[in-house]
Amino acid sequence: MWGIAGSGHAQFLDVLRRFHVGVEDRVRTNKAMGLGNLPSASWEVNRGWVLAANLAAGLDAWLRPRALHDIDGLADAEPDTMGFRLYHQPARLADHARRRYLRIERSWPWATAFTTCWHRLTVLPAIT
Numbered sequence: 001m002w003g004i005a006g007s008g009h010a011q012f013l014d015v016l017r018r019f020h021v022g023v024e025d026r027v028r029t030n031k032a033m034g035l036g037n038l039p040s041a042s043w044e045v046n047r048g049w050v051l052a053a054n055l056a057a058g059l060d061a062w063l064r065p066r067a068l069h070d071i072d073g074l075a076d077a078e079p080d081t082m083g084f085r086l087y088h089q090p091a092r093l094a095d096h097a098r099r100r101y102l103r104i105e106r107s108w109p110w111a112t113a114f115t116t117c118w119h120r121l122t123v124l125p126a127i128t
Contacts, residue, residue: 005128006081021044022044023036026057026061029060029061029079030053030054030057031056032078032079032080033053033056033057033060033079034049034053034056034057034128035053035054035057038050060079060082062073063117063121064076066120066121066124067116067117067120067121068113068117071113071116071117073113074086074110074113085109085110085113086113086114086117087104089104089108089110089114090104091103091104091105
């Protein structure tokens with residue numbers, strides 16, 4: 001990397017390698033969330049699939065540092081584990097008196113993790 005000040009130092013190379021490892025990890029995660037297998041031979045269908053997979057991967061990357069940073073087993077879990085433990089939950093959406101309630105099964109082992117994540121997300125300030 002000629003012409004970049006400090007590029008010959010070991011610290012610079014270490015930072016560059018760590019950044020590249022992070023990029024490779026996100027690419028692997030994006031492939032696991034749907035980019036690894038396109039569902040159709042149609043360009044339009046695959047374009048929608050890529051958009052949905054990128055939205056899911058972006059939401060997953062946004063969610064972890066804000067709401068799951070200290071929950072054991074979820075802070076750095078793989079996408080399949082996140083889907084099994086947090087995203088595909090046994091719950092019912094109920095309406096009563098013009099309000100909606102999410103009824104979570106109490107015996108579900110990840111119920112406290114989900115409610116902690118939900119409460120952390122609801123106290124974030126709105127982006128305008």
